[in-house]
Amino acid sequence: MKQQELLLRMRLCPAISPVTLKKTAVYFQQATKINQTQIIDLLHQPNTSSSWLWQQLFLPEINQQIQLNLKYSSVMTILDDEYPAQLREIYDPPIILFYQGDWGLTHQSHLLGVVGSRKHSAYAPLVIKQLLTVLLERGLVTVSGLAAGVDQLAHQCSLNAAKPTIAVIGNGLNIYYPKFNRQLQQKIAINGLLISEYSFNERPLRHHFPARNRIIAGLVSNLLVIEAQHHSGSLITANLALQENRNVLAVPGPINSLFSQGTNELIAAGAKPILQPLDIWEEFL
Secondary structure (H helix, E strand, O other), X not given: OXXXXXXXXXXXXXXXXXXXXXXXXXXHHHOOOOOHHHHHHHOOEOOEOHHHHHHHOOOHHHHHHHHHHHHHOEEEEOOXXXXXXXXXXXXXXXXXXXXXEOHHHHHOOOEEEEEEOOOOOOHHHHHHHHHHHHHHHOOOEEEEOOOOOHHHHHHXXXXXXXXXXXXXXOXXXXXXXXXXXXXXXXXXXXXXXXXXXOOOOOOOOOOHHHHHHHHHHHHOOEEEEEOOOOOOHHHHHHHHHHHOOOEEEEOOOOOOOHHHHHHHHHHHOOOEEOOOHXXXXXXXX
């Protein structure tokens, strides 16, 4: 059995903990020779027999889950050559990613993460159109989280320009969240790339979204924040990007706007203020 298939089985097996999955992936990356006995030993979890866990990996239910996921998506593991190098280097890289669309987009040299408030002012769509439209023609690829608000606007801007975009979501690829983004998600899967750490039918849970944000930050070299309130999720993504030595860019806004508090604070803390498209583009040169 290929190591990639074993990791997929482990990911889809409820009895296997995320810690055990990561431990096994590290073993596969470092070992010069793979020994099945050692793999079984790695499955050890408190109060659980390793041999019993090994048997769980090959239950008919797991086979069905594999077939279901492979029917509706493709799978990328951290062991695959096509796994993005800079994503592999983050603190907690995803072991398994499910995707629909053009995986080659993850290797584009001009990937720009775009995040911002779910609730935004009329300023956000104007800024996105003014800053991104010209750069999309130069080969910029937007990466965002398909959430309501700025994420949605960034993805739509790319599609309106007939350019691809990458969406990283916090649920299975067959689930649409928020529901009103169903058509947008379907378009991205065809005309761009849709990525998830979560398998078929996994629901969007609160803790999935901070985890999703680390993937967005890990895929890009530059992250642009457009309208973010104080203590917003966008600032969490920006902090993750800083921890991974990514460039954080921010669009300034009115000092009396709640939607610009977070971006203005980022600029005060050292983020690059973005006033024109060239301010973004020069970060890729």
